[in-house]
Amino acid sequence: MNRxxxxxxxxxxxxRDRILIAAILLLAVMGIFAWLLFRQKGAVVEVSVNGxxxxxxxxxxxxxxxxxxxxxxxxxxxxxxRGGTAxxxxxxxxxxxxxEHRAVSRDGESIVCLPNRLVITxxxx
Amino acid sequence: MRNQTQRLxxxxxxxxxxxxxxxxxxxxxxxxxxxxxxxMGLPNVVILFVxxxxxxxxxxxxxxxxxxxxxLLFGNVxxxxxxxxxxxxxxxxxxxxxxxxxxxxxxxxxxGGVCHNVGQILVAMALLKTEEIxxxxxxxxxxxxxxxxxxxxxxxxxxxxxxxxxx
Numbered sequence: 001m002n003r004x005x006x007x008x009x010x011x012x013x014x015x016r017d018r019i020l021i022a023a024i025l026l027l028a029v030m031g032i033f034a035w036l037l038f039r040q041k042g043a044v045v046e047v048s049v050n051g052x053x054x055x056x057x058x059x060x061x062x063x064x065x066x067x068x069x070x071x072x073x074x075x076x077x078x079x080x081x082r083g084g085t086a087x088x089x090x091x092x093x094x095x096x097x098x099x100e101h102r103a104v105s106r107d108g109e110s111i112v113c114l115p116n117r118l119v120i121t122x123x124x125x
Numbered sequence: 126m127r128n129q130t131q132r133l134x135x136x137x138x139x140x141x142x143x144x145x146x147x148x149x150x151x152x153x154x155x156x157x158x159x160x161x162x163x164x165m166g167l168p169n170v171v172i173l174f175v176x177x178x179x180x181x182x183x184x185x186x187x188x189x190x191x192x193x194x195x196x197l198l199f200g201n202v203x204x205x206x207x208x209x210x211x212x213x214x215x216x217x218x219x220x221x222x223x224x225x226x227x228x229x230x231x232x233x234x235x236x237g238g239v240c241h242n243v244g245q246i247l248v249a250m251a252l253l254k255t256e257e258i259x260x261x262x263x264x265x266x267x268x269x270x271x272x273x274x275x276x277x278x279x280x281x282x283x284x285x286x287x288x289x290x291x292x
Binding site: 016024025030114117 | 227236249254255258263274
């Protein structure tokens with residue numbers, strides 16, 4: 001392969017790189033738009049620990065629940081329902097990402113605490 | 126590379142470089158606490174380098190050492206499951222794309238980054254028995270692409286400086 005052929009193939013590769021990047025970003029943006037368009041206001045929050053649904057609370061009643069989570073039940077996450085939204089206000093998990101997650105209120109939205117194997121999902125009904 | 130000792134030395138060096146970079150990355154402040162699962166993946170610069178210079182088998186070897194060591198040093202068994210799934214998927218795809226020569230290291234790295242996220246999401250869906258987490262995918266695809274571009278550019282620089290051929 002001589003030099004000019006090599007530069008050509010490098011150029012081709014760069015062009016394909018851009019097409020790949022553009023395609024992924026386009027798909028992602030379409031996915032986000034589809035999600036924003038189709039989700040609706042939720043009615044209840046479903047609490048699941050270790051993949052099993054343990055409780056369900058209405059979003060229309062304000063309350064605060066201490067959840068016992070994790071594989072050994074030693075995990076603690078505080079679920080707060082206030083003004084039609086649900087959030088985790090406090091947790092003993094190592095990263096605390098669930099507590100930093102913004103409040104959720106729409107159908108399909110969820111807060112996940114991986115260390116404590118907790119999923120809080122908003123549902124329509 | 127002429128003998129196994131040289132190969133072993135290079136791979137060991139690269140594996141320890143990934144560990145240092147993992148540690149370095151852990152020190153950086155989490156910029157995006159609102160969306161979990163986002164990392165730039167600095168150690169992948171080294172993995173990309175090994176993939177180009179030595180092939181997919183050696184890249185997988187370095188990646189395996191790195192995953193186990195990182196899990197022992199900073200993480201736990203749970204995070205290991207996620208990163209192993211991500212690593213297997215992304216290395217497979219990067220190995221294939223590397224062979225076809227369709228993309229530059231940037232394209233290969235972008236595909237690898239996004240596949241890493243896909244693997245993690247799939248494991249999360251299986252472990253937590255919920256599909257809801259799939260909503261993260263578009264967001265992770267965007268951040269995975271950005272991380273892949275950065276890693277690809279840095280990896281390309283490294284290959285240029287150190288030479289792409291396997292010596």
